Amino acid sequence: MNTFDFLSIACSIVPDRTAVVFEGQRYSYQELAQRVNRLANALASLGVSPGDRVATFQVNCNAVVETYFAAAKLDAVFLPLNFRAKAEELAVMLRDAEPAVLMVGERYVETVKQIQTRLPAKVRPVALDKPVRGWPHYPDIIAGALDEELYCPAAGDEDTAVLMFTAGTTGTPKGVMLSHQSFSSYILSNVSPPDPEGEEERNLLSVPLYHVAGLQAMLAAIYGGRTIIVMRQFEPEEWMALAQKERANRAMMVPTMLKQLIEHPKFLDYDLSSLKVITYGASPMPIPIIVHALQVFPGVRFINAFGQTETASTITMLPPEDHDLSGPPELREKKLRRLGSIGVPLDDVEVRIVDDDGNDVPVGQTGEIVARGPRLMKGYWKQEEATRQTIRGGWLYTGDLGYRDEDGYIYLAGRSRDTIKRGGEMIAPDEVEQALMAHPAVDEAAIIGVPDEEWSERVRAIVVLKPGQTATEQELIEHCRARLSSFKKPESVVFVSVLPRNPMGKVLKRVLKEQYGGAIQS
Numbered sequence: 001m002n003t004f005d006f007l008s009i010a011c012s013i014v015p016d017r018t019a020v021v022f023e024g025q026r027y028s029y030q031e032l033a034q035r036v037n038r039l040a041n042a043l044a045s046l047g048v049s050p051g052d053r054v055a056t057f058q059v060n061c062n063a064v065v066e067t068y069f070a071a072a073k074l075d076a077v078f079l080p081l082n083f084r085a086k087a088e089e090l091a092v093m094l095r096d097a098e099p100a101v102l103m104v105g106e107r108y109v110e111t112v113k114q115i116q117t118r119l120p121a122k123v124r125p126v127a128l129d130k131p132v133r134g135w136p137h138y139p140d141i142i143a144g145a146l147d148e149e150l151y152c153p154a155a156g157d158e159d160t161a162v163l164m165f166t167a168g169t170t171g172t173p174k175g176v177m178l179s180h181q182s183f184s185s186y187i188l189s190n191v192s193p194p195d196p197e198g199e200e201e202r203n204l205l206s207v208p209l210y211h212v213a214g215l216q217a218m219l220a221a222i223y224g225g226r227t228i229i230v231m232r233q234f235e236p237e238e239w240m241a242l243a244q245k246e247r248a249n250r251a252m253m254v255p256t257m258l259k260q261l262i263e264h265p266k267f268l269d270y271d272l273s274s275l276k277v278i279t280y281g282a283s284p285m286p287i288p289i290i291v292h293a294l295q296v297f298p299g300v301r302f303i304n305a306f307g308q309t310e311t312a313s314t315i316t317m318l319p320p321e322d323h324d325l326s327g328p329p330e331l332r333e334k335k336l337r338r339l340g341s342i343g344v345p346l347d348d349v350e351v352r353i354v355d356d357d358g359n360d361v362p363v364g365q366t367g368e369i370v371a372r373g374p375r376l377m378k379g380y381w382k383q384e385e386a387t388r389q390t391i392r393g394g395w396l397y398t399g400d401l402g403y404r405d406e407d408g409y410i411y412l413a414g415r416s417r418d419t420i421k422r423g424g425e426m427i428a429p430d431e432v433e434q435a436l437m438a439h440p441a442v443d444e445a446a447i448i449g450v451p452d453e454e455w456s457e458r459v460r461a462i463v464v465l466k467p468g469q470t471a472t473e474q475e476l477i478e479h480c481r482a483r484l485s486s487f488k489k490p491e492s493v494v495f496v497s498v499l500p501r502n503p504m505g506k507v508l509k510r511v512l513k514e515q516y517g518g519a520i521q522s
Helices: 002-013 030-046 061-075 087-097 106-118 138-143 180-190 212-223 238-248 255-262 287-296 330-338 384-390 431-434 472-479 509-516
Strands: 017-020 025-028 051-059 078-079 101-104 124-127 160-166 174-179 202-205 227-230 249-251 277-281 301-308 314-319 350-354 367-372 395-404 410-415 419-422 424-426 442-451 458-467 492-495
Touching: 002 030, 002 061, 002 212, 017 030, 017 061, 025 030, 025 350, 030 061, 030 138, 030 277, 051 061, 051 087, 061 078, 061 212, 061 227, 087 106, 087 160, 087 174, 101 106, 106 124, 106 287, 160 212, 174 180, 180 212, 202 212, 202 238, 212 227, 212 249, 212 301, 212 314, 227 238, 238 255, 238 424, 249 255, 255 277, 255 287, 287 301, 350 395, 367 431, 384 395, 410 419, 419 442, 419 458, 431 442, 431 458, 431 472, 458 509, 472 492
Parallel strands: 017 227, 051 078, 051 101, 078 160, 101 124, 202 227, 202 249, 249 277, 277 301, 458 492
Antiparallel strands: 017 025, 160 174, 301 314, 350 367, 367 395, 395 410, 419 424, 442 458
C-alpha cells in the first residue's frame, strides 16, 4: 500500500477526529488532509516532481508530518535530516541527496546559510517559522496554494518513499532507501484501521521524526486514526506535563528517555494514569531500568521493539506478556532474563543468526543477526558496493551480534562492526577518529564505546600525541564538539604511547576495550 493512503483512509473514516496536536495548534484529519493537499500543490509549483527528494531540517512539528504526506502525494521521496548535524555533515548529505526543497526550522537557518553557496543549485530552502529573505515561507505557500486535488500518488509498494541517512560504520553517511512497503508491511499487520465508535487513542510522540522509530510511530498513528501529540524534543518534565494535560495513552521512548523520566524528582507530581502502552527500543535497555519502570507504571503494557534504519525499524519484539513478572519463582527468573532480550521475530520477518560463512549457528552460540522480509531497505543511495556487502543472497546483515536461547528469544551480544549506539543514536568511530586526528597535536586516535546505564554506551577516545606536543582531555573534547554533532564527541580521553595493532596494521579495538572499556565515572 502507498503510505499516502494511510491519511486518506483515516480522513474518510474519522474526518473530525483530532489528528495532530502541536503547541496549542489542533488539526482534525480533515484539516490535516486539506493542509497536505495545499502543501503538495505548493511544492509542485516550486518544481517538485516524482522521484525528487523533499528534505526537512527541523525538530518535530506538524510541518514535518505534513511534509511527509505532501511528498508522498507527489510521488516524491521524504528526506528527514538529523537536526543535530553540523554544517559540514549537513553539506555532505545535501550534496549527496540533492533535494529539490529543504524545509528549514528557525534555529537551523544560519547553519544552512553557512553552506548554501556550496550546495547544488536545485536545493531550494523554505523557511518553516519566521520569514527569511529570499526563501519561500511555509505558512505563505500553504495559504497561497490551490484547494483543488491536483495530484494523486501513483507510486507502488516497491517505490522509494523515504531516504534516511545513517552514519553506518565507515564514517561516511549512507542514505537508506525505504519503500512504501517497508512501512506498510509492518503497519498493516500490527495496527487496526480507525474505529469511529471506538476509543480515541492518543500518542505522545517525542522520538525524532528523522529517526526510523519516530517515523514508523507517526505513520502507524495516522493509519490507526490516532491523535498524535507532537513534542519538538524530549524533555522529561515537559513530557509528563503534556501526557497529563492531553491524557496520552501510548508513547514510544528510547531507554535513556525512560530512565530520565522515572528518575525525575517530580515524577510523582504528575498524573500519568492515562498511559496504557509504552514501546521502547533503539538501544539496549538495562534490566534494572525496565524493572523499575514496571513497578512505577503498573497499568502500562510495555513492548521492546528491535530494528534499525535498514529494516524500517521493528523486526523482533518482546511483547507485553513477557514483561509480566508475576508467577512462581522459576517463571519470574526466566522472565527477568528475557527482559534482557530483544524478543522474537515478527511474523512477516525471517531472522537467523549466522557465522562468518553465512551458516546458522547453534542455540546459545553468538553470530551475526541477519533478516529477510518485505520491509527491508531497497539499498543504500548511490552506494552499490555497500548495498552488496549488506544484502547478500536476499538477507540483510544487520551488523549486530546475538544469540538465540532454547525458547527462540534473541539476545544482543555486541556489534560485528564497531558502531557505537548512544541513547538510540548511531555513532561511527571512524568519523570521530578523523575529527580527532585533525587536531595538530594528535598523531593517532581510536574510538571505542564504553557501557553506561543511562545512555547504553558513551564515547571514549584513545589518543597518541605527536612527539613534543601536548593536549588536554577537555581541549580534545571541545575540538570534536566544534566539528561534530554533540552526541558524537568523546566524553573521556585516555592518552597512550602506542595503539595495539595486528600484523596488517589494523588497530585492535578488542584489546582497547579490554584495557580501557570501563564505564565513565561521573
